[in-house]
Amino acid sequence: MSDHEENPVTNGLVALATVAIVVGILGGLGAVVATKVVGLGDASEAAADSTGQGGASLIMPDPVPTEAESGPLVTLAPSQNETFTTSPDASDDASDEPSQNEKPAKNKKEIxxxxxxxxxxxxxxxxxxxxxxxxxxxxxxxxxxxxxxxxxxxxxxxxxxxxxxxxxxxxxxxxxxxxxxxxxxxxxxxxxxxxxxx
CATH class of the missing domain: 2.60.40.730 (SOR catalytic domain)
Incomplete structure (x- = not known):
């Protein structure tokens, strides 16, 4: 009796591994050919040539210092009692000073x-x-x-x-x-x- 007949499990595993390697190589070659036929590789190469860079890149902006927030970091929806109205005669260039008919807004520290x-x-x-x-x-x-x-x-x-x-x-x-x-x-x-x- 030969060695091949004594270990059928080992022989089966070797055969499966060989088939998997062959299928992987053929699949990879097929993918490369398909990208060349469809033209996916040409667009990235053309973009790299036009920018003068060897491939895709990420451009990071220069860091800019930021200012710390001074107020509370919670935003709440207005309550049902609050209403906001605007005057139809109001213009964008109106002064910050209240007119004679307007009451100055109270600076309430409400909860x-x-x-x-x-x-x-x-x-x-x-x-x-x-x-x-x-x-x-x-x-x-x-x-x-x-x-x-x-x-x-x-x-x-x-x-x-x-x-x-x-x-x-x-x-x-x-x-x-x-x-x-x-x-x-x-x-x-x-x-x-x-x-x-x-």
Whole structure:
């Protein structure tokens, strides 16, 4: 009995490896021929010749120094109570000074609150975040009211850092619940946000 007949598994593996190598070589040659026929290689070579470079390149711009942001890095949507109007007579070259009919804008440092969702299931976390200009280090109390009832304290406090704050609340109460935050030290109250629970 010969060696070839004694190891049929080894013989089969050698035959498979040989077929795989031959198929790989033929496939590679076919791909090279196909790119030449279609002209894919010519376009990249022509681009390299026209630019005088030996191949594709990546051009990086020179670094430019940037300025650090001075304000809070959170952007919130305007509350439902805020409206923005423009005068049809306003022009682009109007002066910055208010006219006699305009009241100067108050520079209020208000607390702005936003909610992470408009509807949550009972017991699901609701994320609350906001901006409190000038409120660095303040501790805000979270309050809620259900279906227009009285405001009630929620057992969560949130600290202001970099003039921003964020926390989450979860309750199994259902209905239309409004949320707000209060700075009891300065008596400032945020806008309220309404969320459907349940």
């Amino acid at each position: 702005t609150l936003s909610q992470g969702a408009f509807e949550v299931a009972p017991g699901e976390k609701l994320y609350l975040s906001g901006i409190y200009p000038g409120g660095e280090g303040s501790v805000l109390d979270v309050e809620y009211r259900i279906d227009g009832g009285a405001w009630t304290g929620f057992p969560v406090d949130v600290s202001v850092s970099n003039e921003t704050f964020s926390t989450y609340v979860e309750t199994y109460k259902t209905g239309s619940i409004e949320w707000r935050v209060v700075d009891k030290a300065t008596k400032k109250v945020s806008n309220s946000v309404k969320v459907r629970h349940g």
